[in-house]
Amino acid sequence: MAETSPLAPGAFPELPAVAGVRLAAHAAGLRYQERADLFLAEIAEGTTVAGVFTSSLCPSAPVDWCRRILPNGTARAVVCNSGNANAFTGRAGETSAQMTAEVIAAELRTRPDEVFLASTGVIGETLPDAALAAALPALVSGLAPSSPAGWRAAADSIRTTDTFAKGSFAAIAGTEAAVVGIAKGSGMIAPDMATMLAFVFTDLEVPAPLLQAALNASVERSFNRITVDSDTSTSDTVLAFATGADGAHAGVVDSPGYTAFRAALDTVLLDLAHQVVRDGEGATKFVTVTVTGAEHETAAKRIALSIANSPLVKTALAAEDANWGRIVMAVGKAGERADRDALTIHIGPELVASQGVVHPDYSEARATRHLQGDEVDIIVDVGIGDGAATVWTCDLTHGYIDINAGYRS
Amino acid sequence: MAETSPLAPGAFPELPAVAGVRLAAHAAGLRYQERADLFLAEIAEGTTVAGVFTSSLCPSAPVDWCRRILPNGTARAVVCNSGNANAFTGRAGETSAQMTAEVIAAELRTRPDEVFLASTGVIGETLPDAALAAALPALVSGLAPSSPAGWRAAADSIRTTDTFAKGSFAAIAGTEAAVVGIAKGSGMIAPDMATMLAFVFTDLEVPAPLLQAALNASVERSFNRITVDSDTSTSDTVLAFATGADGAHAGVVDSPGYTAFRAALDTVLLDLAHQVVRDGEGATKFVTVTVTGAEHETAAKRIALSIANSPLVKTALAAEDANWGRIVMAVGKAGERADRDALTIHIGPELVASQGVVHPDYSEARATRHLQGDEVDIIVDVGIGDGAATVWTCDLTHGYIDINAGYRS
Numbered sequence: 023m024a025e026t027s028p029l030a031p032g033a034f035p036e037l038p039a040v041a042g043v044r045l046a047a048h049a050a051g052l053r054y055q056e057r058a059d060l061f062l063a064e065i066a067e068g069t070t071v072a073g074v075f076t077s078s079l080c081p082s083a084p085v086d087w088c089r090r091i092l093p094n095g096t097a098r099a100v101v102c103n104s105g106n107a108n109a110f111t112g113r114a115g116e117t118s119a120q121m122t123a124e125v126i127a128a129e130l131r132t133r134p135d136e137v138f139l140a141s142t143g144v145i146g147e148t149l150p151d152a153a154l155a156a157a158l159p160a161l162v163s164g165l166a167p168s169s170p171a172g173w174r175a176a177a178d179s180i181r182t183t184d185t186f187a188k189g190s191f192a193a194i195a196g197t198e199a200a201v202v203g204i205a206k207g208s209g210m211i212a213p214d215m216a217t218m219l220a221f222v223f224t225d226l227e228v229p230a231p232l233l234q235a236a237l238n239a240s241v242e243r244s245f246n247r248i249t250v251d252s253d254t255s256t257s258d259t260v261l262a263f264a265t266g267a268d269g270a271h272a273g274v275v276d277s278p279g280y281t282a283f284r285a286a287l288d289t290v291l292l293d294l295a296h297q298v299v300r301d302g303e304g305a306t307k308f309v310t311v312t313v314t315g316a317e318h319e320t321a322a323k324r325i326a327l328s329i330a331n332s333p334l335v336k337t338a339l340a341a342e343d344a345n346w347g348r349i350v351m352a353v354g355k356a357g358e359r360a361d362r363d364a365l366t367i368h369i370g371p372e373l374v375a376s377q378g379v380v381h382p383d384y385s386e387a388r389a390t391r392h393l394q395g396d397e398v399d400i401i402v403d404v405g406i407g408d409g410a411a412t413v414w415t416c417d418l419t420h421g422y423i424d425i426n427a428g429y430r431s
Numbered sequence: 432m433a434e435t436s437p438l439a440p441g442a443f444p445e446l447p448a449v450a451g452v453r454l455a456a457h458a459a460g461l462r463y464q465e466r467a468d469l470f471l472a473e474i475a476e477g478t479t480v481a482g483v484f485t486s487s488l489c490p491s492a493p494v495d496w497c498r499r500i501l502p503n504g505t506a507r508a509v510v511c512n513s514g515n516a517n518a519f520t521g522r523a524g525e526t527s528a529q530m531t532a533e534v535i536a537a538e539l540r541t542r543p544d545e546v547f548l549a550s551t552g553v554i555g556e557t558l559p560d561a562a563l564a565a566a567l568p569a570l571v572s573g574l575a576p577s578s579p580a581g582w583r584a585a586a587d588s589i590r591t592t593d594t595f596a597k598g599s600f601a602a603i604a605g606t607e608a609a610v611v612g613i614a615k616g617s618g619m620i621a622p623d624m625a626t627m628l629a630f631v632f633t634d635l636e637v638p639a640p641l642l643q644a645a646l647n648a649s650v651e652r653s654f655n656r657i658t659v660d661s662d663t664s665t666s667d668t669v670l671a672f673a674t675g676a677d678g679a680h681a682g683v684v685d686s687p688g689y690t691a692f693r694a695a696l697d698t699v700l701l702d703l704a705h706q707v708v709r710d711g712e713g714a715t716k717f718v719t720v721t722v723t724g725a726e727h728e729t730a731a732k733r734i735a736l737s738i739a740n741s742p743l744v745k746t747a748l749a750a751e752d753a754n755w756g757r758i759v760m761a762v763g764k765a766g767e768r769a770d771r772d773a774l775t776i777h778i779g780p781e782l783v784a785s786q787g788v789v790h791p792d793y794s795e796a797r798a799t800r801h802l803q804g805d806e807v808d809i810i811v812d813v814g815i816g817d818g819a820a821t822v823w824t825c826d827l828t829h830g831y832i833d834i835n836a837g838y839r840s
Contacts, residue, residue, distance in 0.1 A: 080763030080771040110759045112772060112788035145756025146789055333742070334835055341836035347554025350519045354489030362489040363521060379521035380555055420832050426743055427750035427828075 027208075029300035029308050029396060029416070030186040037173035037189050037202050041225040042066030042267030045172035046164035047179035050157035052150060053105030053143060058179035060161050061102040063168075063221065064130055066265045070227075071097035071138065072234035074241045076258035083108045083115030084139035085257060087123065091135040095230030097263055098136040099126055100221055101161075102180050103154070104206070107257045108141040111148045118149040125155055129162040140219050140259045142206060143182055168202075168223075177204040180219055183425060184208045184301050190293035192286035196278060199226040199268040201286040205294040208250070208301040218245060220260045220294055226283055227266030232275065236284045237262045244291040247323065247413040249330050250302040262287070299414045304421025307339050309398045309414065315366075316409035321358040323411035325404060328356035336418035339398060344389035346374045353402060364405025369393065436617075438709035438717050438805060438825070439595040446582035446598050446611050450634040451475030451674030454581035455573035456588035459566035461559060462514030462552060467588035469570050470511040472577075472630065473539055475674045479636075480506035480547065481643035483650045485667035492517045492524030493548035494666060496532065500544040504639030506672055507545040508535055509630055510570075512563070513589050513615070516666045517550040520557045527558040534564055538571040549628050549668045551615060552591050577611075577632075586613040589628055592834060593617045593710050599702035601695040605687060608635040608677040610695040614703040617659070617710040627654060629669045629703055635692055636675030641684065645693045646671045653700040656732065656822040658739050659711040671696070708823045713830025716748050718807045718823065724775075725818035730767040732820035734813060737765035745827035748807060753798035755783045762811060773814025778802065 043065055047058035073092050075085050101122055108115045123134035130137075141149075166172055177187035184206050191202040207218030228236070241260055264272070273279035300308055311330045316322035329335055332352040338345040346367055353360050363378035370392030373381045392398065398417075452474055456467040482501050484494050510531055517524045532543035539546075550558075575581055586596035593615050600611040616627030637645070650669055673681070682688035709717055720739045725731035738744055741761040747754040755776055762769050772787035779801030782790045801807065807826075 076763075077766075078760070078763030079766070079769055080759050080774070107756070110756060110771070110774075110784070110787065112786065114788070145759055146784070147756075333831070337832055337835035340832070343836070347516070347519060350489050350554055351487070354485075354487030357486075357488070360488055362519070365489070365519075375519070375555070377521065378519065379523070418832065419836075420829055422742070423746055423749070423827065423829050423832060426746035427752070 025185065027185045027301045027305060029305055031297065031300070034174055034177065034187050035189050035191060036170045037191050038200055039168045040200065040202050040223045040265065042069065042265030043168040043223050044165040045168050045176050046161050046166065047175040048157060048161040048164055050153060052103055052153060058175060059104045060157060061176050061179040062126070062161050062165065063100050063176070063223070064165050065097055065099060065263050066267050067098065069097050069263050069265045070095055070230040070233050072230060072237040072262045074237055074260045080110065082141060082257040083111060083119045084141045085259060087119045087139050088259065091138070094135060096136055097138055098132040099130055100138040100140070100261055101126055102140040102142070102219060104180050104182055105143040106141060106147055106149050107143050107145050108149055109145045109257055111146065114148040118151055118154065121151060121155060122158065125158045126162065129159060138261055140257070142180065142219055142257055173202065173204060180204065180206040182206065183303060186301060188294055188297040190290045192289040194224070194226055194286045195282040197226060197268065197270040197282070199224055199270050201290045203290045203294050205298060207298040208303050218258050218298055220245070220291070222260070222262040222287065222290060224264050224283065225266070225268035226264055226270055226272050228264035228272040228283060232272060232280060233262055233264050236287055240284070240287045240291045243288065244295040247411070248295045248299050249327060249413065249415045250299065296414060299416050302416035303425045304419040305416030306419055307398050307417040308396060309339060309400065309416055310412060311415065312401045312410070312412045313404065314410040315403035315405050315407060317359045317407045318409040319411055322409040323413065324358050325353055325356040325360065325402070326411050326413040328352045329400060329402065330413050330415035333418055336415070339393065340417040340419045342390060342393040344369055344386050344393060349400065349402060353404060359406045360404035361406055366403040366405070368401040370399050434594065436594045436710050436714060438714055440706065440709070443583055443586065443596050444598050444600060445579045446600050447609055448577045449609065449611050449632045449674065451478065451676030452577040452632050453574040454577050454585050455570050455575065456584040457566060457570040457573055459562060461512055461562060467584060468513045469566060470585050470588040471535070471570050471574065472509050472585070472632070473574050474506055474508060474672050475676050476507065478506050478672050478674045479504055479639040479642050481639060481646040481671045483646055483669045489519065491550060491666040492520060492528045493550045494668060496528045496548050497668060500547070503544055505545055506547055507541040508539055509547040509549070509670060509672070510535055511549040511589050511628060513591055514552040515550060515556055515558050516552050516554050517558050518554045518666055520555065523557040527560050527563065530560060530564060531567065534567045535571065538568060547670055549666070551589065551628055551666055582611065582613060589613065589615040591615065592712060595710060597703055597706040597710070599699045601698040603633070603635055603695045604691040606635060606677065606679040606691070608633055608679050610699045612699045612703050614707060616707040617712050627667050627707055629654070629700070631669070631671040631696070631699060633673050633692065634675070634677035635673055635679055635681050637673035637681040637692060641681060641689060642671055642673050645696055649693070649696045649700045652697065653704040656820070657704045657708050658736060658822065658824045659708065705823060708825050711825035712834040713828040714825030715828055716807050716826040717805060718748060718809065718825055719821060720824065721810045721819070721821045722813065723819040724812035724814050724816065726768045726816045727818040728820055731818040732822065733767050734762055734765040734769065734811070735820050735822040737761045738809060738811065739822050739824035742827055745824070748802065749826035749828045751799060751802040753778055753795050753802060758809060758811065762813060768815045769813035770815055775812040777810040779808050
């Protein structure tokens with residue numbers, strides 16, 4: 023496995039138990055050897071569920087499956103394998119998905135349409151159904167109440183090119199409940215959604231429609247605002263489960279309980295999204311791009327993503343080169359209104375350009391000093407209106423080429 | 432200067448004289464030392480002109496200038512400097528452009544609004560007006576009738592990161608006239624238009640509206656169908672000049688003369704566009720992506736560009752890795768209708784997948800053999816309709832990072 027990203031957080035967090043969630047991880051040897059490649063969460067009866075999926079028009083079989091069962095609004099389990107995406111596998115892929123849900127449902131004495139599925143890894147290869155079927159009972163028998171060690175093992179089992187396991191949690195103000203999430207993803211990351219899986223659990227009781235509304239809003243400001251390489255996976259999945267086992271209720275829209283839940287969910291998803299960027303393939307810089315003064319928020323997001331996805335901007339950042347002309351280029355190609363002659367650009371605290379020309383006090387040495395850090399801020403005002411948005415990305419380095427010109431696992 | 436691209440054509444072509452065109456190149460030392468960095472073509476009175484420019488909303492001062500004078504429909508000269516794009520230079524940039532046109536117009540005894548301008552190089556730095564003004568008379572005094580050596584010197588003088596000079600010509604059937612073009616460009620290449628300049632000359636007489644219509648159509652099928660890195664420059668410019676000095680007339684729409692002219696123009700622009708891709712920064716493969724079976728031609732083009740711009744596809748091609756799952760991913764993210772379960776994919780002659788699954792006779796060894804060549808073909812049928820389009824790109828290698836993490840010239 024590759025070296026841990028230099029941008030990784032210090033340590034995997036101590037994720038608390040979530041009442042009503044049992045966890046298992048198992049080494050089935052489907053592709054990876056000597057590591058867990060299957061993850062299962064069993065969730066208490068009555069759990070509500072919400073999901074957001076890839077915008078790809080060639081989605082994987084598990085994404086099709088989840089979309090089909092999501093409208094029921096309830097869940098009893100989620101199963102994930104790593105190493106094989108079960109995407110572009112035709113009828114065989116559907117069969118693998120159906121079989122997995124049926125075996126797990128039988129083992130857990132529930133219905134297949136309450137078993138959610140995710141797969142991540144290589145596209146276009148069928149899953150070894152016999153080996154998978156044989157491994158599922160062992161996976162189930164490993165279930166244990168959620169715990170810090172269980173979350174850690176779960177987060178490890180869903181990794182592919184990830185160089186570190188990703189987890190996050192937040193307490194829900196005014197309750198004993200929490201939001202806990204794990205995620206994977208380091209390449210093929212782009213809005214809307216990435217090669218990225220995230221599973222989020224809360225012991226609060228949240229009705230499915232409110233859970234879905236909260237998840238949609240939270241994903242839009244987290245996973246849909248990160249980009250590593252502008253590519254979008256066939257498999258992206260974010261699932262949120264509310265067991266209600268804590269006994270506390272989220273209440274109704276605009277209630278303090280629901281507001282507190284949404285704040286905790288936002289915190290967890292944004293933290294997980296940032297961790298995905300910090301594990302961007304080959305990344306050496308964590309880059310925050312903020313655009314203000316756009317026609318509206320959507321325009322601001324589009325301009326920010328144009329900057330964040332530009333290979334020329336990202337290679338300049340890798341080289342710690344304050345080549346801000348490339349930022350202008352990326353603003354210009356975004357296709358959104360911008361007043362070239364009112365453009366203001368900051369690199370970190372340094373005012374690079376204002377009124378469409380380089381600022382008289384601009385110091386390239388100071389801008390370069392900012393770029394030499396691990397965390398880079400680019401702030402652009404396009405001089406049109408009040409629209410603002412922030413997105414996060416990383417630089418483009420030799421490491422990205424190394425990983426992707428070799429990866430097939 | 433970097434080593435010549437391994438995909439470069441064997442030699443710079445012997446470009447024929449074009450009646451009514453005189454050429455000069457001059458080393459002004461504006462940024463580059465010991466090489467020509469200024470290009471001038473003087474064109475006979477009565478020359479018609481057409482132009483296509485960057486879609487960037489932050490265009491350079493020369494692009495603004497050309498757009499302003501183009502409606503006149505006539506031209507007497509085109510001047511280009513390399514090393515400085517005169518983009519994002521505010522009022523100073525406008526002044527540099529105006530000054531250049533005025534000095535050249537005075538020297539050539541014509542009007543400034545018949546002097547077309549282009550600049551290529553670094554963004555955001557003002558041109559050294561005094562040095563430029565001092566060099567222009569020397570540039571004019573170097574004018575000589577167009578010739579193979581003159582075209583070669585011109586093509587060299589407009590290079591920036593180009594590793595080889597780019598030129599092409601085609602005879603116009605049924606006439607003594609020809610179409611001759613030179614171009615530059617190797618990075619920041621994306622539709623619509625690229626960091627790419629092309630100047631095309633013919634001694635046929637072509638009325639300006641017909642010249643513009645021919646140029647629009649030809650650019651759409653050449654420069655707008657190539658991509659190196661999905662970035663779009665502030666400076667992209669294609670200018671076509673018809674001197675009429677040969678005495679032959681293009682005639683009217685649908686006439687044999689106009690049809691022959693359009694065919695020659697298509698040939699030259701497509702050849703120049705391919706040369707730009709062959710000089711793609713760090714390129715080791717020339718990649719042709721054809722999409723068929725799309726809803727319409729625009730959808731086919733968009734899907735083809737989604738494949739051609741995908742960093743994951745391009746890094747796999749660099750590694751000669753038949754990772755066709757990434758092609759599926761790129762089809763899925765294009766946002767155009769595609770029937771996942773009817774998808775057909777060829778890598779060169781090898782049928783990889785049909786009916787949405789890997790083909791039973793697919794041989795990865797044969798696909799890899801195709802990928803080991805310099806020229807790679809990817810053909811995808813998306814199973815919806817009759818729309819088809821071909822685009823051209825290159826692979827994404829360490830060389831791209833090397834060039835762009837260091838380049839500032």
